[in-house]
Amino acid sequence: MVSPAASPATGQSSGQKGVILSGMRPTGRLHLGNYFGALQNWVDLQEDYRCIYTVVDVHALTTVETPQDVADIQPNISEMVMDWLAAGVDPERCTIFVQSQVPEVLSLHTLLSMVTPLGWLLRVPTFKDKVRQMDETEETVNYGLVGYPVLQTADIILYKADTVPVGQDQLPHLELAREIVRRFNHRFGDTFPEPQAKLTEVPLIVGLDGQSKMSKSLDNHIDLASTPDETSQRVLTAFTDPQRTTRNIPGRPEVCNVYSLHCTFSDPADTNTVYDECTSAARGCVDCKRHLAASVNTFLEPLRERRREFEQRPDYVKDVLNEGGKRARSIARQTLDEVFEKMGLGSYVDARP
Numbered sequence: 001m002v003s004p005a006a007s008p009a010t011g012q013s014s015g016q017k018g019v020i021l022s023g024m025r026p027t028g029r030l031h032l033g034n035y036f037g038a039l040q041n042w043v044d045l046q047e048d049y050r051c052i053y054t055v056v057d058v059h060a061l062t063t064v065e066t067p068q069d070v071a072d073i074q075p076n077i078s079e080m081v082m083d084w085l086a087a088g089v090d091p092e093r094c095t096i097f098v099q100s101q102v103p104e105v106l107s108l109h110t111l112l113s114m115v116t117p118l119g120w121l122l123r124v125p126t127f128k129d130k131v132r133q134m135d136e137t138e139e140t141v142n143y144g145l146v147g148y149p150v151l152q153t154a155d156i157i158l159y160k161a162d163t164v165p166v167g168q169d170q171l172p173h174l175e176l177a178r179e180i181v182r183r184f185n186h187r188f189g190d191t192f193p194e195p196q197a198k199l200t201e202v203p204l205i206v207g208l209d210g211q212s213k214m215s216k217s218l219d220n221h222i223d224l225a226s227t228p229d230e231t232s233q234r235v236l237t238a239f240t241d242p243q244r245t246t247r248n249i250p251g252r253p254e255v256c257n258v259y260s261l262h263c264t265f266s267d268p269a270d271t272n273t274v275y276d277e278c279t280s281a282a283r284g285c286v287d288c289k290r291h292l293a294a295s296v297n298t299f300l301e302p303l304r305e306r307r308r309e310f311e312q313r314p315d316y317v318k319d320v321l322n323e324g325g326k327r328a329r330s331i332a333r334q335t336l337d338e339v340f341e342k343m344g345l346g347s348y349v350d351a352r353p
């Protein structure tokens with residue numbers, strides 16, 4: 001039997017279930033929380049969908065302030081893409097590219113802004129949070145930040161993606177994307193599918209501080225690219241049950257983040273042993289953390305192995321991104337051509353061969 005319909009634009013399998021698009025801002029190296037929150041899911045989805053994954057560098061500009069922020073963009077892109085590839089995102093099976101390499105998204109953003117009421121954007125909860133966080137007001141905040149979800153909609157529909165794997169926090173953006181699509185389709189004729197969010201089931205990855213989820217800004221994380229030594233050292237700094245001030249006091253695994261991490265990274269049988277030995281004071285916290293470090297290192301080893309392979313090929317990441325950019329751009333040009341025609345602007349492609 002022939003393989004499932006190959007997409008003319010990419011030559012890749014169209015997948016059984018449709019087109020996935022997801023994006024991440026270029027924040028540099030990713031950590032275990034990012035892996036379970038998104039990456040693992042991206043890797044799994046490659047089996048059934050045609051997947052397009054993008055580094056949204058233009059979105060990152062909404063919060064760039066200092067020359068250092070600007071200088072960080074390129075290195076952050078390549079560090080992050082290396083983590084994608086190390087985690088198993090496969091450039092042979094999906095399209096990986098940098099948002100700004102497909103400038104058609106900027107045009108589509110402008111065109112979509114013509115069908116997006118300002119009120120919709122000002123009501124988005126992530127917008128309000130961001131304005132507060134940045135110590136801005138609706139008067140002083142940059143226009144780009146107001147339009148952030150419009151650009152995100154352009155990211156998605158430029159490739160006519162129908163499914164968008166995201167975390168809970170992005171649901172309002174997807175709702176808005178659907179509203180923009182409905183308006184567009186109603187005014188200019190059926191053009192885009194309404195993109196649906198696909199929520200990731202995320203095991204909560206607690207930070208080493210035991211206070212909150214793993215995050216870079218709280219510095220309670222373990223990088224996917226950290227060496228075995230760095231990993232062990234980070235794990236040894238983890239907080240444990242605060243009531244266990246000496247080794248002969250039994251611990252309470254249910255309030256201990258080291259235990260919670262064991263549940264993700266250690267074998268289930270081991271996890272039971274941790275529970276029993278902790279509650280009977282048969283194991284000390286330092287040993288328990290060494291044990292956890294070993295489990296995390298076992299987990300990270302295949303990622304390190306893959307990273308080692310392509311770190312020896314200096315142009316590898318660049319080549320992957322260029323290849324993905326070309327493929328993405330050829331789809332983007334077709335879509336924008338259709339949009340130009342429908343909006344009365346004539347042909348995009350003929351005017352820009």
Ligand code: TRP
Nearest residue numbers: 021022023024025056152155164
């Ligand atoms: N807003 C998303 C985030 O902060 C990133 C993003 C930009 C995105 N464009 C996208 C996610 C398109 C999914 C689809 O996480």
Ligand code: SF4
Nearest residue numbers: 251256258278285288
């Ligand atoms: Fe936590 Fe392990 Fe110490 Fe128990 S023994 S409190 S699970 S670190």
